[in-house]
Amino acid sequence: MTNIIVALPRLEDAKGVKNVLVKNGFQVTGICTTGAQAVSWADGLNDGIVICSYKLTDMVYSQLQEYLPRGFEMLLMASDRFLSQCAGEGIVCLAMPLKVPDLVSTVAMLEEGIVRRRRKARLQPRPRSSEEAAVIKEAKELLMDRNHMTEEEAHRYLQKCSMDSGTNLGETALMVLSMMK
Numbered sequence: 001m002t003n004i005i006v007a008l009p010r011l012e013d014a015k016g017v018k019n020v021l022v023k024n025g026f027q028v029t030g031i032c033t034t035g036a037q038a039v040s041w042a043d044g045l046n047d048g049i050v051i052c053s054y055k056l057t058d059m060v061y062s063q064l065q066e067y068l069p070r071g072f073e074m075l076l077m078a079s080d081r082f083l084s085q086c087a088g089e090g091i092v093c094l095a096m097p098l099k100v101p102d103l104v105s106t107v108a109m110l111e112e113g114i115v116r117r118r119r120k121a122r123l124q125p126r127p128r129s130s131e132e133a134a135v136i137k138e139a140k141e142l143l144m145d146r147n148h149m150t151e152e153e154a155h156r157y158l159q160k161c162s163m164d165s166g167t168n169l170g171e172t173a174l175m176v177l178s179m180m181k
Helices: 009-024 035-043 062-069 100-123 130-147 151-165 169-180
Strands: 003-007 028-032 048-053 072-078 091-095
Touching: 003 009, 003 035, 009 028, 028 035, 035 048, 035 062, 048 062, 048 100, 062 072, 072 100, 072 151, 091 100, 130 151, 130 169, 151 169
Parallel strands: 003 028, 003 048, 048 072, 072 091
Antiparallel strands: none
């Protein structure tokens, strides 16, 4: 589920937006009336959506966006007069008065973008630590010396053993070193 924080200057309005979202299958993590509260909620989370108005009790939307952690999208709800002045990367705008289908479809679109970003990040290969890289290099060198392999052959051998045993390359390199030394 995507974390959704509703930050509006009037608590009743925030509760109303939360109720609409919950009725449409979204999970609202928190509601608040200040930018500081929204940032506090967001600091404990990896990513999500902050739904806010042009001005909160302690800051305007652009300040809130600056303070939000990376990974958060902002949905700004304001009148047409303010929306014409609003610009910024990572800000999606909705005109007031709010139409429920517009809110629901926009939040769904933002949520899909966050899910897509999570999936893409999960598929990225994990960077190796310098210690792990050194162990892999040492195992390849040992295989090259003892078994007269090229570096590519040694690397492929480690990869195959890693896949066959269900361990990562670093653990496999450690096993090879412990068996061959």
